Amino acid sequence: MSALLTIRDLAVSYQTAPAVDGVDLSVHKGQIVAVVGESGSGKSTTAHAAIGLLPRGGRIDRGEIVFDGRDLTKLSDRAWRSVRGREIALVPQDPTVSLNPVHRIGDQVAEVLLIHGLANKRTAGVEAVKLLRKAGISDPEARARQYPHELSGGLRQRALIAAALAGRPKLVIADEPTSALDVTVQRQILDHLEELAADGGTAVLLITHDLGVASDRASRIVVLSQGTVVEEGTTGELLAAPTQKYTRDLLFAAPSLSDTPLRAPKPPSPDVLVSVRDLGKTFGAVRAVGGVDGVSFDIARGRTLALVGESGSGKSTTARMILRLETPTDGVVEFDGKDITSLRGEELRRLRRRFQLVYQNPYASLNPKFSIEDVVSEPLRAFGAGTKAERRARAAELVDQVALPSSVLKRKPAELSGGQRQRVAIARALALRPELIVADEPVSALDVSVQAQILRLFADLQDELGLTYLFISHDLAVVRQIADTVGVLRGGELVELGPAQDVLERPGADYTRELLAAIPGRKPLETR
């Protein structure tokens, strides 16, 4: 059987910089092929070239993209219009920005039908509702009349899938379709894509950075790095016996539940540093998303507590209340035996040198006008620690501690990579030698190989400096690497709390089991 889509020796460049340089891959009818790679590997560029939607400045330098016997690189804009949506459809990455905010969901799906003449004005509405139902949206009649902002991320992604399938395409290109979604929602969306391939014979080209997702869903995997194919093969072969070092590194770096933790969890300790009792936070009159209700736990000195939950579960709010960036509505926060719940002004500021924060997004948490030296020494400045020369020396020492070269000191954040910036943020948090570091999703914005390095850094620093961590994450595989104790939050309530091994291997709550089951990358674990 000949392939539906064949890409041969494709090269794409932006201005003069090559993004893709010699990629070959093929997708057959009813097959799911995953393209895996880290950011900048050219995986999205390959996908966009295949649907003729390269961003401005992007140019195909050589190679061919053969779809159903036609070379797509030679199509005119006009000819593209009959292919796009009708024969090849795209499910974009970010469901929040990919829907038009001023049109109803139903109309946006119906639009595709009207454009391709698959329905007339009278029938389009009904057909759109049918498509929404097929995409797994419950109560589609009501949803069709709603606007994108009224729907959750998962429902929006389903609406986009409905719009993509409206033209009954032969090939669906899904560009990181679930990377913005919670794991349980991610599983449902991927299940749906898989059914499509199995039942409808639709081919799916799945672009993802997550090897776990790829290994669960795809029959073939293509590994990209720096614009070229590093390795290609059936999923089973590739995972069982990767021939290339890059693939092995990627497999090794991908956190999964099969891995052993970075180090053995420490035994419980009676020396409590942070104690939280019946903590509650309401936003406005009603308990809204992100609120917290009656949460209690202790963090022992020198240990790591991880709070796990999906978006809106209140895990960040809890962390922010402990740091007193939010004021709790109920309950008590004690730090080292002192009630800090209603501390204010200078007294609170003085205390801040003992607990510091590392943010999720290293691109936003550093002042763009500061040099790295300024960023790292800012907390020292704030507390008037040492002379200018001493602060400079300490900044150099800190940068060295997080394994960055001293040459970064004079540079601006914009000149650093995401992983380097997160190291800078950690160095800043360490500057005042705090006892507690709160890390809010510190690795979720980073590539897997960088994630592993940063997690290793966290573990080493804890051993070296006796730090206490409160680790916020949605990713149980990451949590397993580093946590001594795990707390699971859902809808602002703590549903489970216990030693990491117990919670992750013998979960007591149904919700924890659900979360664990939804983690991608479990299938090969079971079959291995």
Place this chain on the structure above:
Amino acid sequence: MPDVLVRTRRKPGLILAIAVLAFALLAAVAPGLFTGQDPLAGVPAEKMRGPSPWHLFGTDETGRDIFARVVHGAALSSQATVIAVVVALAAGSALGLLAGFRGGALDSAIMRCVDVLLAIPSILLSLALVTALGFGTTNVAIAVGVANLAQFARLMRAEVLRVRSGVFVEAARAAGVRWTGVLGRHVLPNALGPVLALATLTFGTAVLEVSALSFLGYGATPPTPEWGSLVADGRGFLATAWWMTTFPGLTVAAVVLSANRLSRAIEGDVR
């Protein structure tokens, strides 16, 4: 920097604008470079002469060289403009910064006052102010400055609100930086760019308004030359000596247009 120069070279209009402004500023600092004639002492024998190689812009009714008066007037006019822009920039930014950073009732109070200022046409407002403050170039400058501060307050507040919600600002607070430090080291430097671009745009408006007030006679006392009062002086002789109003008027127009052109270029660079 060389990159900026290369881009500038391709825009003849911008080069002309920079040349005009450089000319005006140089005239303000060292008028002797451009004319050797006395702007105050007239030669009665040469009164009401048209433009000629000896008197580029002609002479007035007492035989004073108009080119010399325009060149010497540049000092007072540009000084007044600079004071006006500095007053508007400093006071407006301070109000906007305070309103945006503190928020709450103070924000509402400041911004409603700013709304009132915006509701009154700025030339009318500066007229009222200069009447209250008394005549003189400095008072004219202050009046024009106050009349223009509302836009600065609004823009600064908007920028502060944008920057203040940034994660790095909260990170600074979480690191224990005092609120003064957060404001001065984190919020202000990141909010200042667009405000400075507005300041260059305001230069054009300020030249025009300062000249307008001086035209109406609120500026320097005669015979001290000022661009606005030079236009006013020639008004009575428009039918017989067109050059007396035309050349000072064209000078004002050229400077205002050049300032606008330059500010547009700067605005484009800031974005």
